[in-house]
Amino acid sequence: xKKFWALFFxxxxxxxxxxxxxxxxxxxxxxxxxxxxxGHQIDGLFYLILIIxxxxxxxxxxxxxxxxxxxxxxxxxxxxxxxxxSHKLEIVxxxxxxxxxxxxxxxxxxxxxxxxxLSRFPDSVKEAPVAEVMARQFEWRIRYPKPGTDLMTSxxxxxxxxxxxxxxxxxxxxxxxxxxxxVQHAFFVPRLRVKQDAVPGLVIPxxxxxxxxxxxxxxxxxxxxxxxxxxKARIVAESPEGVSxxxxxxxxxxxxxxxxxxxxxxxx
Amino acid sequence: xxxxxxxxxxxxxxxxxxxxxxEQTFIQKYVFSTDHKVIGIQFxxxxxxxxxxxxxxxxxxxxxxxxxxxNMPIVGKLFGVFQGEGGxxxxxxxxxxxxxxxxxMIFLVIIPVLAGAFGNFLIPLQIGADDMAFPVLNMLSxxxxxxxxxxxxxxxxxxxxxxxxxxxxxxxxxxxxIASASPSSGEAQTWWLxxxxxxxxxxxxxxxxxxxxxxxxxxxxxTLFRMPxxxxxxxxxxxxxxxxxxxxxxxxxxxxxxxxxxxIPTSIHSxxxxxxxxxxxxxxxxxxxxxxxxxxxxxxxxSHPAVYIMLLPAMGxxxxxxxxxxxxxxxxxxxxxxxxAAIAGLGFIVWGHxxxxxxMNPALGMTFMTSTMMIALPSAIxxxxxxxTIWDGDIQFNAVxxxxxxxxxxxxxxxxxxxxxxxxxxxIYFHDTYxxxxxxHYVLFGATLFGVFAGVQFWFPKMWxxxxxxxxxxxxxxxxxxxxxGTFFPMHLLGIAGMPRRYADPYxxxxxxxxxxxxxxxxxxxxxxxxxxxxxxxxxxxxxFYGKKVGRNPxxxxxxxxxxxxxxxxxxxxxxxxxxxxPYEYSGPExxxxxQDFILQTTAPPAGVKVAAAHH
Numbered sequence: 026x027k028k029f030w031a032l033f034f035x036x037x038x039x040x041x042x043x044x045x046x047x048x049x050x051x052x053x054x055x056x057x058x059x060x061x062x063x064g065h066q067i068d069g070l071f072y073l074i075l076i077i078x079x080x081x082x083x084x085x086x087x088x089x090x091x092x093x094x095x096x097x098x099x100x101x102x103x104x105x106x107x108x109x110x111s112h113k114l115e116i117v118x119x120x121x122x123x124x125x126x127x128x129x130x131x132x133x134x135x136x137x138x139x140x141x142x143l144s145r146f147p148d149s150v151k152e153a154p155v156a157e158v159m160a161r162q163f164e165w166r167i168r169y170p171k172p173g174t175d176l177m178t179s180x181x182x183x184x185x186x187x188x189x190x191x192x193x194x195x196x197x198x199x200x201x202x203x204x205x206x207x208v209q210h211a212f213f214v215p216r217l218r219v220k221q222d223a224v225p226g227l228v229i230p231x232x233x234x235x236x237x238x239x240x241x242x243x244x245x246x247x248x249x250x251x252x253x254x255x256x257k258a259r260i261v262a263e264s265p266e267g268v269s270x271x272x273x274x275x276x277x278x279x280x281x282x283x284x285x286x287x288x289x290x291x292x293x
Numbered sequence: 294x295x296x297x298x299x300x301x302x303x304x305x306x307x308x309x310x311x312x313x314x315x316e317q318t319f320i321q322k323y324v325f326s327t328d329h330k331v332i333g334i335q336f337x338x339x340x341x342x343x344x345x346x347x348x349x350x351x352x353x354x355x356x357x358x359x360x361x362x363x364n365m366p367i368v369g370k371l372f373g374v375f376q377g378e379g380g381x382x383x384x385x386x387x388x389x390x391x392x393x394x395x396x397x398m399i400f401l402v403i404i405p406v407l408a409g410a411f412g413n414f415l416i417p418l419q420i421g422a423d424d425m426a427f428p429v430l431n432m433l434s435x436x437x438x439x440x441x442x443x444x445x446x447x448x449x450x451x452x453x454x455x456x457x458x459x460x461x462x463x464x465x466x467x468x469x470x471i472a473s474a475s476p477s478s479g480e481a482q483t484w485w486l487x488x489x490x491x492x493x494x495x496x497x498x499x500x501x502x503x504x505x506x507x508x509x510x511x512x513x514x515x516t517l518f519r520m521p522x523x524x525x526x527x528x529x530x531x532x533x534x535x536x537x538x539x540x541x542x543x544x545x546x547x548x549x550x551x552x553x554x555x556x557i558p559t560s561i562h563s564x565x566x567x568x569x570x571x572x573x574x575x576x577x578x579x580x581x582x583x584x585x586x587x588x589x590x591x592x593x594x595x596s597h598p599a600v601y602i603m604l605l606p607a608m609g610x611x612x613x614x615x616x617x618x619x620x621x622x623x624x625x626x627x628x629x630x631x632x633x634a635a636i637a638g639l640g641f642i643v644w645g646h647x648x649x650x651x652x653m654n655p656a657l658g659m660t661f662m663t664s665t666m667m668i669a670l671p672s673a674i675x676x677x678x679x680x681x682t683i684w685d686g687d688i689q690f691n692a693v694x695x696x697x698x699x700x701x702x703x704x705x706x707x708x709x710x711x712x713x714x715x716x717x718x719x720x721i722y723f724h725d726t727y728x729x730x731x732x733x734h735y736v737l738f739g740a741t742l743f744g745v746f747a748g749v750q751f752w753f754p755k756m757w758x759x760x761x762x763x764x765x766x767x768x769x770x771x772x773x774x775x776x777x778x779g780t781f782f783p784m785h786l787l788g789i790a791g792m793p794r795r796y797a798d799p800y801x802x803x804x805x806x807x808x809x810x811x812x813x814x815x816x817x818x819x820x821x822x823x824x825x826x827x828x829x830x831x832x833x834x835x836x837x838f839y840g841k842k843v844g845r846n847p848x849x850x851x852x853x854x855x856x857x858x859x860x861x862x863x864x865x866x867x868x869x870x871x872x873x874x875x876p877y878e879y880s881g882p883e884x885x886x887x888x889q890d891f892i893l894q895t896t897a898p899p900a901g902v903k904v905a906a907a908h909h
Contacts, residue, residue, distance in 0.1 A: 027690045034702060037774075041706075041782055053786040053811065056804045067718045074716060078709045085705050088680050093698065096619065096688030104890060105880040106685035110625035110678070118677045119628075119670065126666040129716060134659055136718040141655035162474075162574065207573040208468040208475075209585060211650060211725065215791035215804065218722045224652045225467050225585050226568030242802055246650075246725040246793045248461045250468060250475040251385040254796035 027097035035090035038082065045079075056215045060241070062198075062234040064218035066136045074129060143230065150200035150232050155193055155268075157202045160210035160223045163252035165243065167191050172272050176202065178228060185275045188258075191243065192271045193235065195262035200232040211247035214260060222247050235262040325436070327428035328863055332435045333414030334756055337749070339438065340406035341830060347397035348823045352816075354390045355780075357382045359809075359816035361798045385476055387797040388459035389449075392477075395462035396445060396485070399603065400492045403737060405438060406745055407606035408499055408534070412527045414752065416503055418854035418861065419521050421512025421870035421895075426505040434498035437491055444488030451480040458485035461795065463596070466566035466588045470548060472555045473576040483552050490545045493538050500534035503527055512853065514872035518630070519894070521852050521876040522623060525630050526609025529637045533598045533605075537641070541595030544588060551583075589651055593644035601640045603737060605633055607744030608675060611697045613876070614751050615679060617850045618694035619686025620890050622877035625678040632671030639668040649717045650724045658717050665715040672708050676701060687880070687890070692766030693848075696747035699774055703739025707732055710785065725795075728788020734781045746770070746829065753833075754847045758859040759840030761832050769828040776822025780815050787811065849891045851876050856895045870895045 048054050059068045138145050154176045157168040167190065170176040171183030193199045203212050205223035212231060213220045221231045235241070245256035263271070326332060356365055364380035382390070413431065417424055425431045448458045459477030460469040468474045469482050507528045511520070520528075547565040554562040564581025566588045571579040616623045623629060645653065645661030679701045688694060710732040714720040723729060746769070750761045787808060792799050799805045846855040853876075857866050872894045878884060884892040886899040 027688075030690050030695060030698075034698060037778060038702075041778070044782065044786070048786050048789075052790075052807055053783075054789055056791050063718075067722055070716060071713070071719045071722070074713055074719060078712055082705060082709055085676060085680065086702060089683070089698065089702055089705075092680055092683040092686075093688065096683065096686055097690070099685075099687060103687075104885075105620040105687040107622065107880045107882075108624065108685075109622050109877075110628065110681065114677075114681070115625055115628045115674070119674055122673045123667075123670050126669055126712075127663075129712065130663050130666040133662060133716045133718055137655065137658060137662070140718060140721065141658065161572075205571075207571055208471075209465055213725075213793065215722075220650050220721050220724055222651045225571050227652055229652045242804055244793060244802060248388070248465070248468065248795045251383075251388050251459065251477075251797075253388070254384065254798050255801055257802060 028094070031090060031093035031097045034093050035087070038086035038090075042079075042083070059216070059218050060236050060239075061217040061219065062236065063136070063140055064216075064233075066139070067218045070133060070136060073132065077125060077129065146200065146230070146232050147198040147234075150198045154200045154202045154230060156191060157204060157228075158191060158212060158223075159204045159206050160212070160245065160249075160256070161206040162208065162250050163245075163256045165189050165191070165256065165258040166206070169272055169275070172269065172276060178202075185272060185279055187275060190258060191260045192268050193260060193262055194265040194268050195235045195238040197265065198232055198234045200230055203229045203231050208249050209247045210245045210249045210256065213244045213246035214241050215244070216241050217260075220246055235260075238263050238267075325432060327424070327432045329413045329417050329425045329428070329431060330756070330861065330865075332431055333410050333412075335435050336405050336409035336413060336438075337411075337756075339435075339442075340402050340410055341833065343397055343401040343442075344406075345826065345830070347394055347402055348826060350390050350394035350397065352819060352823050353382065354387070354394060355816040355819045357387050357390075357797060358799070359813040361800060382797075383455055384797040385455040385459060386457070388461075388795065389457035389477060391795060392459050392461055393445070393449070393457065396458070396488075398737070399462060399599075400489065401438070401442060401445070403603045403741055404492070404496060404599070407603065407741070408496065408503070408527065408530055409435065409438070411523070411606060411610060411745075411748055411752070412499065412503055412530075414756065415523055415854065416506055416527055417510070418755065418857060418865060419524050419852050419876075420507060420510060420515050421853045421866065421872060422506060422510035423864040423866065425502050426510055427502050430498050431502050434495045434502070437495035437498065441488045441491035441495065444484050444491060448481040448484035448488065451484050452476065457481050463592060464548070464588075465592075466548065466551070466583075466585050467568075467571060467573070470551050470566050470585075471571070471573050471576075471579065472552070473574045479555055483549065483556050486545055486549050486552070490542060490549075493542050493545070496534050497538055497542075500531040500538070503531035504535065507531070512870045512872050515853070515894075516872075518627070519872055519875045521609070522612040522626070522629055522633075523606070523609040526605045526607075526633055529633050530602050530605045533602050533637050533640065537595045537598040537602075540591055541599075544591035544595075547591075548588065586648075586651060586653060589648050590644070593647045594641075597644040597647065598637070598640045600733075600736070601636055604741055605636065607700065607741045607748075608633065610748045610751075611700045611744045612679070612682070613852070614693055614697050614747050615682045615701075616877045616879060617751075617848050617891075618689045618691065618697065619683050620689070620879045621682060621686040622875075622879060622881070623678070624681030624684070625674075626875065626877065628674055629678055632674045635671040636668060639664060639671070643668055646715060646720070649720045662715060662717045666712070669708060669712060669715070672704075676705055676708070691763050692770050693747045693751045695767065695770050696743045696750075699770070700740050700743045700747065703735055703743060703777070706782075707735030707739055710735065722791075723788055725793055726788040727784040727792045727794060730794050731781050731784030731788060734784070738777055738781065743773075746773070749829070749833065751848065752854075753836065753840075754843045754859050755854055755857070756860055757837050757840065758842060759836055760843050760847060761836040761840060765828055765832045769825055769832070772825035772828070773822055776818045776820075776825060779818025780822060783811050783815050846893070849889065851878060851891050851894055853894050856893050868895075873897060 059065050159166040167187045169185040203223045210223045217233050219233050241260040243258040243260050456476040458481045472479050550561050550563040553560045564583040566585050567579050567581050567583040612623050643665045645657050646665040649658050714723050750766055754760045792805050845859050853870050878892050880890045
């Protein structure tokens with residue numbers, strides 16, 4: 026029975042490890058490869074930590090299981106090892122993890138700065154948000170500037186509005202201004218690895234560069250009330266020409282009073 | 294020095310040597326008792342029952358995630374609250390469920406079971422004191438739990454079934470601040486805050502008492518570095534409580550002032566956390582110049598140290614139990630103490646890692662990332678030392694040991710997954726996904742609760758003079774261990790797949806649909822784990838009355854508590870204890886001279902043995 030317990034503690038980390046190994050094949054892994062430039066860097070850092078952590082996990086769990094195995098197969102007449110510890114070992118297992126942890130920490134700094142520090146944003150987006158994304162219970166309200174003008178912090182007469190769909194250009198850096206009208210929300214786009222809280226009273230710039238045209242899920246990731254789960258929206262990445270065509274269409278629809286078209290139709 | 298040997302087995306019950314006292318009434322003895330042991334047991338039984346309440350809430354959460362919008366079996370028909378929903382869990386109710394699951398588990402189970410139950414019971418016994426420094430304060434610390442339980446309980450009723458407190462256990466404003474923000478932000482949220490504050494009052498009274506007792510009331514010879522690691526952990530935890538808790542209490546009062554007008558319309562109406570110009574649910578725009586991030590800073594300034602309050606005592610207890618069950622001294626006693634102190638110290642400067650996506654200054658993010666990485670170091674040192682403690686030991690494979698080994702094995706997982714979220718860029722993806730849920734359940738359930746399971750069985754004989762059935766505990770261990778991993782390990786994968794937490798129906802989003810079968814598997818595991826807890830409760834209550842009777846020291850352990858009678862009478866020790874050595878001298882030359890593998894801290898050094906162990 027003693028050996029059973031030692032094997033038990035050896036066995037379950039193997040199951041856990043096996044689960045992680047088969048996970049990508051079963052689609053239990055990232056929803057897709059990262060589809061933004063920063064996403065690649067984030068995933069790279071994730072895999073770096075994953076390797077370090079897996080080695081540590083296997084090492085420590087194996088050592089624990091081995092310690093149990095030694096105890097289970099011990100000669101019953103011999104006494105336990107009378108030891109209060111080892112100064113040398115303590116130094117080794119303090120310094121080695123310290124270096125590893127500082128190393129991990131240092132590898133993160135550049136990417137963090139690229140994601141968050143305004144002065145490190147690409148020059149092309151620094152002053153030019155394409156849209157304001159205003160979260161509210163339980164939807165996303167998008168405000169674009171009138172084509173040919175800049176986005177202002179406060180709404181302007183010619184601004185264009187849409188709900189739960191953001192059109193942004195693909196393959197170029199893009200910045201949006203994130204706000205909330207009521208409580209806290211968070212702007213989460215899993216395939217782009219983008220997440221930023223929308224904080225009442227703040228305008229927070231968020232930038233990303235989507236690599237491929239397509240649709241991307243946008244969700245809320247900060248509890249915002251009972252309908253938190255259904256703040257479903259999408260980001261549509263298309264060519265810059267596509268975006269301006271969309272905005273032109275949106276402008277026409279928004280300014281459509283229903284009269285002109287009817288007249289044209291009756292003349293024909 | 295004169296040798297004082299208690300006549301070990303002759304005393305069935307401890308005499309009260311120091312205090313001549315009058316006969317106590319039943320109420321004085323068992324209800325409003327000032328005896329630390331009674332208070333500890335009161336805390337233990339209360340928290341074990343609350344564990345079942347919190348577990349039931351968790352199972353309801355799991356039901357919704359596995360079978361969204363389907364009628365709940367049994368419960369759905371049983372309670373009137375679900376009738377209006379046709380037996381379903383409504384989204385309002387779901388948000389309430391996970392909020393109260395966390396609130397109950399954190400504030401009414403984990404914190405009070407460690408500090409309240411084990412802290413109270415063990416501190417005087419392990420340092421050789423006859424009681425706590427302030428027995429009445431101690432009694433009050435327990436009885437302040439009940440108004441807290443009442444407030445949490447009443448908050449369910451105050452708003453009705455769809456308006457219980459549902460803003461997360463973190464209760465971030467503005468959601469928790471403005472009544473119109475959510476059905477749950479009415480009266481229920483205010484009562485929830487009262488409950489939180491009362492739990493804080495209870496913890497504070499405990500922590501003052503523990504610090505004073507440990508500093509002032511140690512038995513002769515019980516130097517600081519002869520204290521068991523349990524006592525060190527309780528001491529460090531008490532310090533953490535004393536310095537961090539006032540911040541939460543202040544923040545709680547600020548939020549109460551923001552909200553009090555929802556209860557009493559004419560009362561104070563401050564706007565600490567509400568900025569101007571918010572339009573919440575088409576209500577009139579807010580006025581004021583508050584800052585919602587202020588709450589997050591204040592809340593986490595307490596609640597991150599609180600994570601260690603929920604862990605350190607279990608670390609100390611497990612160190613004690615591992616040494617005893619491996620018949621070996623703790624490997625690296627002083628590094629263990631120093632790393633606990635380091636965890637406590639660093640614990641005060643890592644709160645910002647809960648706010649990496651909150652919009653705070655990115656420079657702060659870098660600072661908090663580095664400090665958070667560094668707090669992994671003392672945790673790693675402790676893990677290595679625990680493995681060192683088991684190494685080459687004469688292991689007793691009972692349920693106490695197995696639960697302790699599980700503590701180490703699962704703490705490794707919880708610790709390592711923490712590294713991902715300490716790294717800001719990676720955390721940006723994982724923040725508020727199930728990866729976080731996996732992480733803190735591995736720490737709070739995998740580590741702390743397994744430590745508690747071990748501790749309950751280990752100190753049970755001292756509480757009742759009887760032992761729990763080891764076989765039942767082993768079955769409980771296996772079921773809980775398998776259920777726990779089956780429930781929480783897949784959560785890592787859900788997190789990587791980008792499934793956000795606190796979603797009543799994640800499958801609304803196409804990229805999460807295929808995760809439903811995995812969630813069903815997790816729910817089945819959780820049900821197994823939940824029902825396995827009846828084995829623990831059954832064994833606990835059965836053994837109180839019918840367990841096998843045992844003597845003072847059934848585990849052949851070294852601590853002072855094992856030289857007292859089982860159960861100890863009022864005043865604890867029949868012979869005033871004198872401490873001669875550290876608590877972990879298992880299998881050493883002194884014990885060998887006595888022909889055994891342990892030597893009580895109170896046993897005078899045997900003649901002719903050179904004692905090298907006085908300082909180590």
